[in-house]
Every structure is written in C-alpha cells, then in structure tokens.
Amino acid sequence: MNADKHKNEEPVHWEIALPKPAALEAAKASAPSMDAEAFAGFYQRTARPLWAYLARTSANPALAEDLMQESFVRFLSADRLAEVMTAGEVAARSYLFRIASNLLRDHWRRPGPEPLDAAPEAFFADSSAAQASDSHLLLGPALAQLRPRDRQLLWLAYAEGYSHREIAAITGLVSASVRLLLFRARRKVLHILDEAECGKRGKSGTGIKPSDRRQP
Amino acid sequence: MNLGNCTHKEELSRILARGAWPLAASAELQAHVAECRDCSARLRLTLGLRALRSESIAAAPQLPPGLIWWRAQIRRRHEAIERVGRPLIAGQILALAAGLCILCIAWLPQRHSFQPSSFQPSSFSIWWANLWSAAAPTFGPAWRWPLIAAASAMLVLTAVCLLDLLLERASNRR
Numbered sequence: 001m002n003a004d005k006h007k008n009e010e011p012v013h014w015e016i017a018l019p020k021p022a023a024l025e026a027a028k029a030s031a032p033s034m035d036a037e038a039f040a041g042f043y044q045r046t047a048r049p050l051w052a053y054l055a056r057t058s059a060n061p062a063l064a065e066d067l068m069q070e071s072f073v074r075f076l077s078a079d080r081l082a083e084v085m086t087a088g089e090v091a092a093r094s095y096l097f098r099i100a101s102n103l104l105r106d107h108w109r110r111p112g113p114e115p116l117d118a119a120p121e122a123f124f125a126d127s128s129a130a131q132a133s134d135s136h137l138l139l140g141p142a143l144a145q146l147r148p149r150d151r152q153l154l155w156l157a158y159a160e161g162y163s164h165r166e167i168a169a170i171t172g173l174v175s176a177s178v179r180l181l182l183f184r185a186r187r188k189v190l191h192i193l194d195e196a197e198c199g200k201r202g203k204s205g206t207g208i209k210p211s212d213r214r215q216p
Numbered sequence: 217m218n219l220g221n222c223t224h225k226e227e228l229s230r231i232l233a234r235g236a237w238p239l240a241a242s243a244e245l246q247a248h249v250a251e252c253r254d255c256s257a258r259l260r261l262t263l264g265l266r267a268l269r270s271e272s273i274a275a276a277p278q279l280p281p282g283l284i285w286w287r288a289q290i291r292r293r294h295e296a297i298e299r300v301g302r303p304l305i306a307g308q309i310l311a312l313a314a315g316l317c318i319l320c321i322a323w324l325p326q327r328h329s330f331q332p333s334s335f336q337p338s339s340f341s342i343w344w345a346n347l348w349s350a351a352a353p354t355f356g357p358a359w360r361w362p363l364i365a366a367a368s369a370m371l372v373l374t375a376v377c378l379l380d381l382l383l384e385r386a387s388n389r390r
Contacts, residue, residue: 036281036285039281040282040285043281044281047279048276051272051273051276052269052272055272055275056268056272065277069279072284073288075288076284077291077292140268143268158261158262158264158266159266159269160269161232161233186257190261
C-alpha cells in the first residue's frame, strides 16, 4: 500500500530540496506592479502638472524638480501601488500628489537656509504672457506673497480642480478644515489682487475699483 | 461667517471643471457672475490659476522616465534586501547578549574579590586560575579544552558582532 501511495508522487530533485537564497525570493517579491511602458505613459501625463504644483507651491523650481523625481520613485516603490493602480489613474494621480505633498511638508519642517534663487517669477513667464489678462499677470506675484499652505490649497482647488475631500486626502487635513482654510486663502489672495489692481489703476487714473462691485 | 454658499456655485463649478466657460454658461449665469462677488472671485481664481498652470507646465523640465524607473527598481531591491537582513541583525544582537551573559556569569562569583582600584595584570591571571579551578569539578578535565574553545569562540563572535553593528551605524549616518 505504501508503495502505491508513493508511486504517483513526483521525485524530489536535490536542487529544489535546497532552500533558495532568501534575497532572491525577496527581490522577486519586490518586483513593481507597473511595467516600464505603463509607467512611461503615466509619467508623460502627470510629471509636468506635478512639477507645476510643486514649483508654484514651494516657489522654488529646483526644489520642485528634486521633489518630483523623489515623488515618482516613492510612488513606484510603494507597497500599495498595485491597489492604487487597480483603483484607476485618477486615484493614482491623487496618490502621487499626496506623496509630493508629504515631501513638501517634510521639506518645510526641515530647518535650512533660504535658497538664493527662490520665487523667480520670470522663470515661469513665456512669450504668450503679453496676451494674458492683467489679473493673470498679477496672480503669480500675489501667490508668492501667501504662505506655502495657502498656495498649496489654492492650487489644488482651482488649478487642479480637486474637491475638498480630495484635497483633505492629499494634504492630510480634515475636510472641514480644508473648507475654512481655503476660504481664508482665497480672501487673502483676492485682497492682494485688489490692492495690486487698485495701485495699477491709481497710476493710470481710470477704472472702477473692485470693492464697488455689487454683493448678493 | 459666510463661507461662500451662492446658489449658482455648483453650476459654475461644473462649467469651470469642464473648461467650458463662457461658452456653456447661460446668459443668466453670466449676468449673475458679473454681479456676485463670490462667483466672480471663483471665476477669477480658477481662470487665473489655470493659466498659471499652463505656463508652469510649458516651463516644466523634460526628464526621461527610464531614469526614474531604474532608480525605483534599485530602491525596491535595497529595501527587500534590508528586510531579509533584519533577522540576521537580530541573531547578531542575540549572540552579543549571550556573550555578555556568559561573561557576567563567569565574573559574578569573583566579584567580591575584585577591587578596581587595585587591578593589576597579575590579578587577571589569578582570576582566570580561580575560574579554571571553579569549573574543573563541574565539567571534569576532559571538557576543559572544548569549554575553552567554545568560550573563546563566543568572545570572538561577540567582538565581531559589536564591530559589525558599529560599522553599520557609521555607514547609516553617512
């Protein structure tokens, strides 16, 4: 009976009887859930908007480039990458922005000297700036006068179009706090814009002050 | 405090999200936005920040995705190898602790006769002779040399573990 029992079993070769190197097994387990081609496509679609977010929030294009690279490396190295990719590209993009926001926050918390070339508005100007509206031209310098947290919230809400809940997930804030902080940031930047426009029109001597606009 | 709860807010947000302002906006909505402070602020900020976004995207640096891909691969591999190495480090710490325990056990019976202020090289040989004679009745003469070899190996292993940990800490700090 025992001979019949063992008859159908496959013979055990000595190679597989030896334990495989643990490092190789771990390396196999660490293979990314996204292939190079899929990543290249995702990168093409999200790298520039991510850089724009980091550059405008930190007011430092060089830092934005470093943080952008680190964000993508951490995104690919994340253990929950497979879960994020299953949820879709919108969720993956939101997760990427969350990683970038955490890196920004770590940077702000780290004490260090101020960079010499921070907030270079001229870096962002292009040849089509002459066709832009006055408000748009004033908005860049107005953003630079805000705190980094205010810039971050305004950018995520208005430039990227995220909802309060999505902004809360990205920044780690409570959704109710996002609404209040966003309101305050909006009020501040509009105040700065109004003052700038008043100053500009005061020089030219024409135009209606924004404060004269009717309220509901 | 009014946090901006205009009734046309949702409609305006939907049109702005589609990027369809002002083409998709009715005349009524456009007239309202011209008069409503909240809606006009929302419109002004959305259009302005999106224009800034387009500018920034145009100025963004072009980096090859392959470089980032390989950096991530290398990092994942390093993390995986570190995870594998953790049990080895735990074993080293255990060996170090065992070595220190053996030293303590060997030293404890002799502590009453040990005077730090009067320590001399000859004191060490006296201590060793006492330890030897104390072990002899327990283990017998045949076990002396294997015991010496085992104790020596444990001491060497302890020293190697300590050195390895110190070097690893120094490299992590760098």
